[in-house]
Amino acid sequence: MSTRTVLIVDGDQDNAVVLSHALAGPDREIEVVSSAQDALARMAESAPPDLVVTECVFGAGENGADVINAMRRASDHTRVLVISSAGTLDGAVEAFRAGAADYLGKPCDPHLLRAAVDRALAQPTGTGHPAAAAALDERLLGRAPATLHLRRHVQQAASASAPVLIVGESGSGKHRVARALHAEGPRASGPFLSINCAALSDTQAASALFGHVAGVNSGDSSDTPGAFVQAAGGTLLLDNVSELSLGMQDRLLRVLQDRTVRAAGADAPVPVDARVVATTGADIEGAIAAARFRQGLFFRLAVFLIRVPPLRDRRQDIPLLVEHFSRDASQRAGRVVTFSGGAIARLRQLDWPGNVRELENVIERLVVSARNPVVDARDVGVDAPAGTPAGAHPFVDMPTLDELERRYLVYALQRFAGNRTRTAAALGIDRRTLYRMSARLGVPITGADLQSAAHGN
Template identity: 35%
Template sequence: MSRVLVVDDDAAIRTVVAQALRRAGHEVITAETLAQLDRALATSMPDVLVSDVVLPDGDGIARMAEITARMPALPIIILSAQNTLTTAVRAAEVGAYEYLPKPFDLDDLTRAVSGALARGSVSASLPVSEDHALPLIGRSPAMQNVYRVIARVVSNDLTVLISGESGTGKELVARAIHDLGHRASAPFVAINMAAIPRELIEAELFGHERGAFTGAAQRNAGRFEQAAGGTLFLDEIGDMPMEAQTRLLRVLQSGEFTSVGGARTIRSDVRIVAATNRDLAVQVAAGLFREDLFYRLNVVPIALPSLRDRRQDVALLAPHFLEHAAAQGLPRRELADDAMAALAAHDWPGNVRELENLMRRLAVLARDEVIDAPTINALLGDRPVSSEVPDPGIAAAVRHLVDRIGSERSGALEDGTLYERVIGEVERPLIEMMLARHGQNQLRAARALGINRNTLRKRLDTLGIAVSGDEAGERS
């Protein structure tokens, strides 16, 4: 029978955890202080150590570092209510097998204990910063998952692909991976693929020689050279042209490249972190993104949640942004309780970036030092706030449709028919839905759509929609 030592100063947590582990077939020893932990280690060597971070007589993680140095084979599972990126990284630094933020699921803990017994500890060596120096804020379960992945990748050079809607903080994650890793003293270089003309992307990435093209008056180092020894962040990778994808794939495979117009082979020593707000798997299926490049980039995926999927973090983010605005010389503001409730209820289509911009506007435009809900709603454009999550599927469906049209034949997106084809695809189900709702009555359907009956008839003919019923229900 395996022996598990559980250390937590909360008696209720010790009891519940001990009961769950005993039901799973483990022998359990408990302690509530670091002193008791030391005595337990001296008298009965456990197979797994489960410990809280904040204990009455000291820092649990700091003590775990000492224990790991003495007992490197002892797997450690860290529990903490301090659910920040720093805590996750510190847990990885001391070689913890797993980090579980409180509140945690008991099934997750028992699985972690079983995994620790089977695999042993995983050590890492990571630099640690204070929370105020870290750009990522949030204690929601969704962000805890992000922190745990970051903590595991900063000690290696695996390629990371960050996905998420615009404004979720993809570059912040990339910077955290760089700043907390062993390449932190080297450059962090970012390039936005969507912001560079297609014909210049290769020169931007790989550099160019003098005379390589019209206007190339001197040799310029590309982003790969600029990031030597550090991290190259490829933002909006889904917008990269196919020909540039081919060259990037070659660099990732061989670790070497040549500048545009050059003959000398240059060795690449960079960590690649890519990001996209597109579904690259859909793009691959549509023939718009190379499948082999996708798998080269998607070694460690990190999916960032939208702000509406972690609304509880608004209460941390909003005051932080107001404080940051004040530090930059803007008026100091505070949020009333009803203002915080209004912020938490908003849908945030622009995600964290929208929230940050709103806080800056409030700092400048709010009349009172304490901001209330009406002020919030006024700056949101008098839009009613809603606790319902908007359906993100419409934009994704349109994007998928455009990708599909583009994959049908060369030039399909530039032949002047794209608007009509996309509108036709959206218009057909809308008209059919209104006809069905109004018993195939064209007049009533036209009124509901806000168009006249003749326009509706023309669209029915153009779209080839057959209407059933008595002359399509012409009588109103």
């Protein structure tokens, strides 16, 4: 068993003793100094510690960011965990951007403190290691400048435990970025839970996120933990977070502020130990301006703000993506199908409103339907509107009004590659009305089922 060194920096001797007892363990050596200057002097004189636990001041007096930067410069092996009596959002943002592994406000729950220390000590050091970079390259394929910029942001955010807000168009790869943040960070061995906020009513969202005790809901004979509890030690992905109602946004904001959650019917709240990653395909700044999204929640979630570029801004990645998707599709199809240079050139010319997801679906379809082992440029075409032969009038067969409405909905969904926000806007309705319309007409929103609907299956 290797011994890990934890250096506590605290001018309050009594508090330092409390921290020392709380963090003690058979595999740890605890050291205490009274100031940041003493810590830096100790790091210069002997082997650097594995973890520094320090209280830093941000925004006034001692510059906490300078302290963290100095410690990180002294040893890239050392992680820094900040405990701050201020406990403000601005302080957390500044600490994480300076390179802190985690940030806790005072007074901090002993369980949360020990969990944060365990994560920091378990995290591999040297995020610039070639093996780590190669793994991230595999998860976020591409060499375009926009892709390299994205990977740098993901790598920076992955090493922390702060909330992340991922913004991007539908199909651009937001979920893949969330997975990369989890896999490359200190919580990789913990659970990864995903909640689709757009698919839940307020009651469903409250139960899914916060949980409830037995008897609160009819038919439940046992306690049901929410996702915040289930994701302890891991990552909780809030997909389409901008679709939550304002009331649910307020409840979520309180959980992020207090770092506790109370299940419906529970007597007391419990600490939250899940990293929150949220995604949205909406114009989040516009939603804030229109009072559809709480600005306070945005600031809480966007400690790290990652914007995923659309495929049209990273066209030089298309050859790599085509190779990757065609190889996977060939394995599933039980045949080897490749793409000619002409086919790839044609694919690079298209706009891809559905982004990487649309490209993947097109490659899958071309591999399955290929008559030859090599897909050529003439095999790559732009699909005609759903359910309508090229050049045909959309109601030449005199469809009923319901059928005509169904065809138009399928066409609109395909036109915007399943992007529900853009589809709803084009139809002049909101997204909830789009969901009701989809259910009424039996039209799936996205995926292979949409392709079947397009052909009347």
